[in-house]
Structure formats: structure tokens, C-alpha cells
Amino acid sequence: MAPPAQSQRSPSPSQPSGKGEVSDLKSQLRQLAGSRAPGIDDSKRELFKKVISYMTVGIDVSSLFGEMVMCSATSDIVLKKMCYLYVGNYAKVNPDLALLTINFLQRDCKDEDPMIRGLALRSLCSLRVANLVEYLVGPLGSGLKDNNNYVRTVAVMGVLKLYHISASTCVDADFPAMLKHSMLNDSDAQVVANCLSALQEIWSSEASSSEEASREREALLSKPVVYYFLNRIKEFSEWAQCLVLELVGKYVPLETSEIFDIMNLLEDRLQHANGAVVLATIKVFLQLTLSMTDVHQQVYERIKAPLLTLVSSGSPEQSYAVLSHLHLLVMRAPYIFSSDYKHFYCQYNEPSYVKKLKLEMLTAVANESNTYEIVTELCEYAANVDIPIARESIRAVGKIALQQYDVNAIVDRLLQFLEMEKDYVTAEALVLVKDLLRKYPQWSQDCIAVVGNISSKNVQEPKAKAALIWMLGEYSQDMHDAPYILESLIDNWEEEHSAEVRLHLLTAVMKCFFKRPPETQKALGAALAAGLADFHQDVHDRALFYYRLLQYNVSVAQRVVDPPKQAVSVFADTQSSEIKDRIFDEFNSLSVVYQKPSYMFTDKEHRGPFEFSDELGNLSIGAESTDTVVPAQRVEANDKDLLLSVSEKEESGGPSNNGSAYSAPSYDGSSVSAAASSQMLSELAISTVTGHASQSSLAIDDLLGLGLPVAPAPAPSPPLLKLNSKAVLDPGTFQQKWRQLPISSSQEYSVSPRGVAALTAPQTLLRHMQGHSIHCIASGGQSPNYKFFFFAQKAEESSTFLVECIINTSSAKAQIKIKADDQSASEAFSTLFQSALSEFGLP
């Protein structure tokens, strides 16, 4: 409840400094225990208050258990409550002492005052001690039959608690049947509601093992039961109404007339003051009418106003939750809110999470009639003080443009953004213009004129820079100085940190070369040389691929790299319609807020990243689990950037368009064996690339001029590897890299007997390896299996090596897996690692 004491700020109630206070309290409680003097309750109350306050701030006062129980004999209800609270908190960790309390709790369960009966029963069920359940059955049984509704309410929940402590005791005592009886017959609505909630929980978890339970669970959804609840719905508290509505939402009516009966009965719930009731009712309406298209549309009209009210009144948290639901509905029926778009205009004071969702709504509801107003409004946000929102709103404008047919006005707006002279606005607008041109190539003239005026020096963000470069390559015939801009960008290759930009630069310069060969030849040569020397695998591979393509046949290369393109008609949707349907089925739940169906955040196998970090944290031996996680991660990473991956496909996939360059099978029987699996390329890389840059650029010049075959440069011996002794890497990056990189070497060494002996204290190995500039990021395991994750960095550049090392002390073997940023150096590193390991344990 209250957070553990962390501040010294307000010492009220006073904070104890040590154990002295606790033992002090103990003796005071002892004194009071036997006393029956008048006014004793007041002094007890003060003491109890102190004890509870210690407990609340996280000080262990469990040693007072016996004294507290002794003092519990009182008629004062506040004292009792405090005592119950204390007992409930410590019983679980002190099961033996908990036995002491059973006696007085059972006595209180028979008290005259229903309040005390109820409280005692609640505490009794909250002890959570498995071997005390036998004492619960009796009081619970009589509690369920108590003539006071308060006690019955508590008893019903008590049954559920008992079920969670010991399911068999609960079922054997026939409590579910008793609950069912009270559910259908009790006069008090709260008792009925609690029965429903308890039975749903019990029968759902029993259903897998017992056929009877699953039958009972089905029976809850039968017509008589559902109608029984519906007829009493107005007696229930607002929370219980939510529960009943949830149940009704699952009910499948047999006849159409039933649907209308239920909807008529529930219509006024749409005007309830409690938003939870309103949303639950909406779910019932939507589910009931799923099969009746016309009525379903009418339902949309009917629920519109209540939903919009929920958005604009209440806390931002509520707005967010309701907006998520609206967003889901809008995806299914975009027109329903198209005339209410003004409700989604952002207000200055709103938190940005609400604003972001509102922008998505505006994008979703935009249609021919309201686009002008919406885009005008969005353009105002571009000048917003809140930069992330300004960016989002520009993106929203772009999305609207991509989904509209009449984009004339929007293109003008976007081009105005480019002239706003704010770097982030320009950056976002560039990315959008690029996507827009892919869909509407007819706008190229207008866009190119504006884009041409942007100096590439003013664009810093990788995505924007890549977009600009893409346009330079794609429209180089219309942009007068395209080759020269590209050339100047290539001159600064070394300073370009983003691999994405370098990849685009390679492709763009190729395209430019096909259109304006004489002007671009020099730039292309420089780009390929720089690309071949690049330490990033993808950049290097693409450069090599282009190089070989050109070497083979320039016209084939042109067909591959710069084929005539068709405009993209629809950009890939990030979520499949199946997933959207699943989310819709889970309307009014967290799935909608997370925009994921529930299995994605409740099932274990979908929690990949967490699982992995767990593994790194406390490292149980079992390398396989990390491996199984990998594919899921990859898929996710791919999905994240669909737009980009689509563009990549187009550029390099060519006419066959069946995959990216790396996995494309040879699409032309006679053409280059484009089966350029990265494995093969990387092997080749070692032989060609590490050669001197001047030599290979010379070779390329030759090639471009005459197309003469070039002999590969002789493979140089692997350079001596120097490691950075002060390398740093945070665990997050480590995990990410470990997932992304392929295993470059996997070996088994034997460990010297001395080393095995020294491994009794694994810390010594870590210190030893650190002496060789190899750092440990995580370690674990128990004899005979130890597992370590190491990393190291090259001294001059930021190229990293990652190592997984499993040492088995009984067989004296070490299994090593190495992954490296720079594959070519992994061999050298492997040698270094082995020698470092073999020295371990030597004096």
C-alpha cells in the first residue's frame, strides 16, 4: 500500500530507528494484555497504531505476533480491525503462529454484531495458510447461511479465497453448489454479484479438469440465468452491473427478438454516470448485433454520443482508454465519426499520449468531405511547442495524403513544411514526400522543384537523409545537380554514421549512374570503394553485390537496380485483419488499450525480450531457450519498418520482386549467381576487401571503363588484433547484438586441470579475462556447468565481439560461441580468446 519508507521528510507516525522500539512495544503490549482497567482500549489503540505503521513502512514487526494475539480480546471494533490487518499480513510467513489466531477468529465469527462476524470471517479467509484450511470450512458454511447480507457477501468471497488456497477442500465441501444456490435465490444483489464473480473464477479454472465444472460454466450463459441477471440489473451496484454486462456479452441469443429485448432493457445503461458501465453496455450491443448488419450500423450511431462524452469528460487516463476503443471502432467503420472529427482536435493541455491517439483518430476519420479542415488543423500542430507531437502531426498529414485520392492541396501543404526551415519539420516532410512520390509519381515535378532547394547539409536525421538520397537517385534525370550532391555526400562517407544512409547512398549512386553515366562515374567508383571497405556487413555486401553485377553486365545491373517501377497502390498494413478481429472480440479489455490481442501479452512464449533478459540476469544453463526466441524477434523487427522493407524490395528485387537482395534466388538462369548468401559473401569479403582500398578502387575504374575482369587482391594475413581494455557495453545492447548477429565461430576447447580447479571461484576467471581486455557482462551456473557471456572491443574502432562460453568442469571442456560485428576479425579474436583461456589457472 504505502511505499517502503524512503524519505526522512515526514516522520509521522514516527519512524523507528532500530530494534529497540520493537522490543519496547513488545513489553508494553505484554503489560496491557492481561489488564482490564477502564480506558485500556485507548492505550492499546495507540500501541496498535504504532505497530501497524511500522508494518506499513516495511519494518518487520512479526516478532510481536504472540503479544498482538493476546491483546486481541477486546470489544472495540477499530482495535479488532487493526489486529485483523496485522494477522492477515504476517500469518502467511508465520504459519505456526497463525494457529494461535484461529481460536479468537472463530470465536468472533459467532459474535452478535454482524460487522464483527463479517470482519472476522474475512480475516480468517485471508490468512492464506494451507494447513489451516480445515478451520475455514465450518465458519464459511455458516457464513453463507448467515441472516445478515454483509456476512454473506464476505463469506462468498471467502469461498473464492479458500478455493485459491486449496481447491480440493473447497470443492469437497460442496461450496460451488451452495454458491450457485445463493446466486439464484439470495435477496441481496451484492451477494448475488459476488457469487457470480466467484463461480466464474472457480468454474473456469476447474473446467479443464472436470466435465461437470465446464458444464456448469456453460450453464451460466444459458437463457434462464442470463435473463435472471438482466431482470435484476438495476438492483446491482455499478461494479456488479459491469460484471453482469460482461456475462451478457458472451450470451448468444437464439432468436432475433431476444436481441431487441435485451437492447431495450439495457439502453438506459448507456447514460450511466459510470464510464465502465457505459463501455460494458456498448460491448453487449456490438456483440449482439454482429450478425445483423443494419442494426449493427444503428448501434454505431447510438453509441457515438456516449463515447464522445466519455472522451471529453473525465481524466486523461479515461480519455486514452476510450480513444483506444474509438480507434478500434473507426478502423471497422471509418464513416461513423467522420462528421465528429472536431472532437479529436488536440487541446494544448492534454498529455501527449492522448494527443498522439487523437492524431491517429484524425488520420483514420479523414475522408473527402473533411480532409481540408483536418489537414488545416494538423498543420497548426506542426508549429507546436511539443516537438514529438509536431512530428506526429506531420506524419499524420502524410498518412492522410496516402489514403486520399485528391491529394492536390495536401502536397502543397507538405511542400510548405519543407520551407519552414525547422530541421525536424523538414526531416519528417522529406520522408513523407518520398512515400508520396512512390504512390503518386505524377507529383514528381512539383516535389522535385522544392526538394532540389534543400541543402543536404541541413538534413541530419538518418531517415530523412535516406529519403532525400532516394529522391536524388530516383529523379536524378530531373534534378540538375543530383550527381554532384551525391558526390559530395560520398566524399563524406566516413562521417556518415548511419548504415541505412550509406545503403541508400550506394543504391542512389547506382541509379544515377544508369541515367547520367559520364557525370556519375567518378562518384560511383568512390562509393563502391568506400562501400567495400565498410565495416558494416550489409553495406559491404551491397557494395560487393553491385560491384559484381556491374562486372558481369551493366544492362543486367540496370534491370536489377533501377527497373521501371509501378506506383505503390497500397502500403502494407502493420496489423492483419485477423488480429484486429481478435482485438474486437476482446472489446472493453486491456487488449484494446495495448492494441494487441490478449494472448500476445499473457502467453509466455510471446514475452520474448523479457525472457531473454531474465536469462542474462540469472543465467540458468540452457542456451536453447535464447535461440528459440530469436525468430520471433526477427519477425518483429521486420514488421516495425514495413515501409522501408518494401522500398528495399522494390529496389533490389527487380521484376521478380520476390525478396530482398540477400535471399533472392537467381532470377535469370544465365545471370550472376545472385544467390548471394551473406555467408558466402563474408567469406569472399575476407579475401577481397581487406586489401588496400587504393588497389580496389583502381580495379573498379578499370571495370567501369572497359569491363575487364579483375583478379582479386591477394588475401592478406589477418592483422594483429588489439583490444580496447576499457571497453564498455550495456546489457541491452549486448542482447540486441546477440540476437542480430550470426554465429561467426563455434568451438570447443579443453581447459587445463588447474583452470578447472581455479573455477571453484568463478570470479577469478572474470578477473583473469579482464586482464586480457575481455569483459564479462553476465555469468551464472553451478558446478559442474558454468556459463559466461563476455564481450570485447577493438582498440581503434567500435567493432565488438560477443562470446558465450559454457565450461563444464567435470569434462574440463569449454564450448565457445563467438559473434562479431566484423566477421573478418573473428578468427583472430577466437585465437586470442583461446590463448587467454588456456592461460587461466596458470601461476
Place this chain on the structure above:
Amino acid sequence: MPPLMAIEFLCRVADVLSDYLGGLNEDVIKDNFIIVYELLDEMIDNGFPLTTEPNILREMIAQPSIVSKVLSVVTGNSSNVSETLPGATASCVPWRTPDPKYANNEVYVDLVEEMDATINRDGVLVKCEIYGEVQVNSHLSGLPDLTLSFANPSILDDVRFHPCVRFRPWESNQILSFVPPDGQFKLMSYRVKKLKSTPIYVKPQLTSGGGTCRIDVLVGIRNDPGKTIDSITVQFQLPHCILSADMTSNHGTVNILANKTCLWSIERIPKDKAPSMSGTLVLETGLERLHVFPTFQVAFRIMGVALSGLQIDKLDLKNLPNRPYKGFRALTRAGEFEVRS
């Protein structure tokens, strides 16, 4: 888990706690943790919300009011728990204490409206909407039955009711028929959309160049509501790229607060002149012009008028021994009233 159930419940817990403790912050909770425990015990059990109705809770757990503190000192009995279980748990109107008795029966109905408006850079009213509440404060004996009707219910766009309101009379005749809870409560909330004008105008003008930015803001009455508009303030956040600001006004006071907010308090608009504020912002070195445009947030209050135009027609009371006193009030204030520049 239905998300709104969690959010609504947490809001309700916060309401009840601040109702009991007269505020809600860390210290207050620490000082009254026993009561907090007791309340939570009754409000939720095993993850399922139980009783959140303040009236019932108040009967189960007494408030730590000053009166009871005094009493406890005098009598030595400081139990803050009532001896009996609340009767209302069994009553069919769970929001009402069974049988309150008042010497003076009185009921007050307040219309409280908030105007949300957005005015864009060209001075066009982009969006204007009113969110209103009918707040009732009733001190009536017995089990009274009230009916409230409006002169023009058709202007209401969407309505939400307190659980005490009966649905049928509203659906057929737009009449609110209800048995009120005791004390202050929100009978109904409503929205009125598509309003055509605002009572006051705020016209900001920004001209920048040469490393400075000149701001002029004019305020005046656009559409006289017939009652005094008071508590007028205009405030805006100074952009980050500003080194210093120098603002003056011909009426009211201008303050630049610590969080770089410029607050202009006008209070009332004088008859003889239109209030204006002007000043210069000095931009960071290297910036020629201002690229971000601040949003001006306006606040005002009008007593005696519900700007939506909603009017109460009449209030009838049944089941009462003697004639009660009936009081009506209206109030409009600015909600999210923004003027962009």
C-alpha cells in the same frame, strides 16, 4: 480486465479518500492510514469492487471530523466506527440514507457549465462546445420524489445521469424524475455542441524578425452575455528559445512565472477601454525569427448565466411534509479555451 472499471474505481477511491481526509497527499494518508485501510477494506475485496457509495461508507466508517475528535476527548470514546451496520445496504435506493430529518427543508439546483473552445490563428472559431453539469444540493426529510424539467431540452447533445434518475420519463418527455441522495451530488452531465460564438475575444498578434518578437494581445467583449464577466486571465507558455521577455499591459497585471509562463490577470473588462498587453521577446542568439507559436489559454467566469442557453423550467417535489425552499443558480466558466497564434 475492463480498463475503465479500473480507472473509474481508482478515481472513486481518490474521491472517497479526499472526502474523508479533506485532501489527498502522501502526508494525509500517512497520518490517517488506519482509516485508509478501513475504507479500502470495504471498497474492494479479492480484486472486486464492493461498496463505493459515499453515503454507505460514511455509515460504516465515521469521518475523522473535528467534531468527533472533540467528542472523543470529552467522552473518552474515540471509536470512529458506527455500532450498527448501515441500513442502506438493504434499501432499494442505495444512494440515500434511510430517513434523514431536517428542520429546514431546502434544495438547490446549480447549472455549472464549462466552455471549451479553440480559435485558430486566423481568428476563426474552430471548435466550441459546452460541457455542463446539473449539481443538486438537497437537504430534504423523508423519501422525497423530485421532478425537474427544462424549457429547452432539445439542445442537449448527450446526457449522463446519476443512478437515481429514472430512465423512462426522460426518454418519453425529457423530464428528470428522481429520489435524490442526501447532500451535494451531480444529478446529470450534458454536452451542447456547435456553439456559434464566444462571450469574449482574444486577439494575439506576433511579428518577429531581427532576433526579437513583438507580441500584442487584445481582449474585449464579443457577445455580451448580459452579466458581468470576471476572473479573466490570459496565459501562455514562453517558447524555450526565448532569452528574455518584457511584457506590459494597460489594464490588470502581467507576471512571468517561474515555469516560463506569462500570466496576464485582467479580472473585469473596463467600460472605457479595451485591455491590451504588449511586449517584446528576445530570442536566442542565432535565431532570426520565432518558429514556434505559443497558444494562449483564456479563463473567465460568468455568474448567473448558462451560456448553452439551457433553462430550468420547473422543479416539483412530492412526498414532503412542508413546503421546502428551492434555489436555482447558474454559472459558466472557461474550460479549455485556447487561442492559437
